Amino acid sequence: MKRLLRSAMAVAAWLALSPAAQAMSFGEAFTAARQNDAQYRAAGHELEANRLAVPVARAALMPNVSINASQQEVDGWRKSRNANNQDMRLRLEYTSPQASVGMRMPIINRELGLRVEQAGAQAEYAEYQYQLRGNDLVDRLANAYLTVLLVEQTKLHVDKLVEALAQQVAQAQQRLARGEGTRVEVARGQAELDLAKVRVLETDDQLQLARRQLQRLTGQPLTQALQMPAAVEPPPLEPQGLFAWLELANRQNPALKAREQSLEVAKLGVKRNRAAHLPRLDLVASYSQNENESVSNLGQSTTQRAIGVQLNIPIYSGGGVEASVRQAVADRSRAEEEIRQERENVEIEVQRQYQLTQNGVGRIKAQERAVASAELAVTGMRRALEGGAGTTGDLADALSRSYAAQRELAQARIDYLLARTRLMLSAGFGMSEVAQELDRLLALAPAASTTAEK
Known part of the structure; x- marks a missing residue:
């Protein structure tokens, strides 16, 4: 209950922020991706096509009625002999209209019945495939969204590193001008x-590519920088x-369910091909x-009625x-x-993500703890530099180690969120449920920041 209350307070604090400060949440990105991602939309059309295979197969069991109509214009001669054995020719010129209605309906046809059952099994297989496409969308979106988060955080840290190093270089130049420093110290700091600065350029390129990838999935550009979850x-x-x-996972993983349904389709295929030996009776x-x-x-x-x-x-x-029967077997x-292989793959994936x-x-x-130690080392090196016991190079090294530790911390948080998301997907949770869970974890960031400020 307390955990639910904290989550509700976090969401309320997030909604209380001004609209200008709010970036695209993962839930909003998920909604946009479902509407704009071409791969997921193509999967929806594929599912609809597979669903229509059932009425197509069932139509073969319904009466088949056809109408044929024709009209012939005949022009010619009729030649014969009369009683006096004389040749006689009679001109022929007439119209011959014809019209018919035919109906055929299967009465006993086991093959067509099994074809309908197989089409239904294939439609159910397509449902699991569509669920897999949805899980793949969540995975791709989470990877793209969290990559943007990571690069945004990296850019923030590297900008702070550049600012701190620039300040140290300026101080080293001032000490050199007073005769207290050395040119080596200035050169090393520079x-x-x-x-x-090179890292800044690389991060800018990475951020542009990451945002482009996210925009390709959602169809919407990012107008605000995303915020890394706080230490919650x-x-x-x-x-x-x-x-x-x-x-x-063994009970509800969609990939495993799809394989099991594929086996059911194959079993019905064996029965359908064997049914080709059976007699067929039609009403005509x-x-x-x-x-x-x-x-x-x-x-x-x-006029004829029949x-x-x-x-x-079938004989031969x-x-x-x-x-065809051996092929179906x-x-x-x-x-x-494939079921056995898929089950092993699912179990390995679940164990790995767990x-x-x-x-x-x-x-x-x-x-x-590494970040805290690195920041403490930076503070110590600054005091040592102020007391004359340290150098600008030592402080620059400490700043670089602090930057690396913060970068690793951000990577660890992203890896945790991605692993938790993929664990839920592998266990068979629905795409909407997984997206809501990730959105809830990410929404804790603004609340934690607000609490820290207070």
Whole structure:
């Protein structure tokens, strides 16, 4: 209850900020990505196409009605002999209209019935594939969003490093002018400053590329810099324990579900191909009207009605049916092996992300201690420099180590958030639920900053 209350207070503090200070949250980026990402939208169209395969297959079991109509204009001669054995020619010029309606409907056709079942199984397989595409979208978006966060934080640190080094170079030049410093000290400080400026240029390039990647996913440019989460103790994983997460993954991982459904499709494929040996019984009916159907029926019209059944018993098809059955059996065996392989891959991925998440908390705390030690070292070197016991180069080294420690701390936080997100995705949590969880963790940053200021 206390954890929920703290989360609610964090979100309230975030919403209380002025709109100009608010950057795009991960939840907003997720909503935009679902609407704009071309890969995810293509997956939606693919899902719709697979869903329509069911009514297409079911249509083969429905009555098939067709209408045929034709009209012939006949122009010619009729030649015959009369009673006196004389040749006689009679000019023929008439119209022969014909119209018919036919209907055919399967009564017994096991192959068509299994085709409908297989289409339904394929549509369900497409549903799991679409869920996989959604999880992939969350993974790509989280990676792009957190990369922007990391580069933004790196830029902040390197700008502060350049500012501090520039101040030290200026002080070294002042000491040199007073005769208290050396040219070597100024040159060393200037070299460190130049290297830091190179890092600024590299960071600017990285930031531009990272923002471009995020914009490609969301379709919206970033108008405000993103903010790195503050040093907030992350809530524990639910459920707790590796075996609980492995059980969740085996029960609801979409990739594993898709493989299992693929096996079901392959089994139905074996049955459908075997059903090609079975007899088929169709109901057939027709109605036709013909006028002047032939020369001997001039001036006559014919109306016919017919209804009956047609039996088709397959006997021999060149071995094609047997070959298709063996092919379907091979596909079924392949699907069984793919399930085993996918289950192993899922278990390895869950274990890897679980360990990264569990060790990530300790790594963050260790990096926080390293940052505190590095900042303490910077403070000590500054005092030593003021007391004449240190040099500008020593202080520059301390500043660089402090920058590196802060960079590693930011990387540790990003790695933890990404590992936790991928753990939930591997365990089969829905894309919206995972996005909300990551957005909740990231929303703790402004609240922590506000609390620290107070």
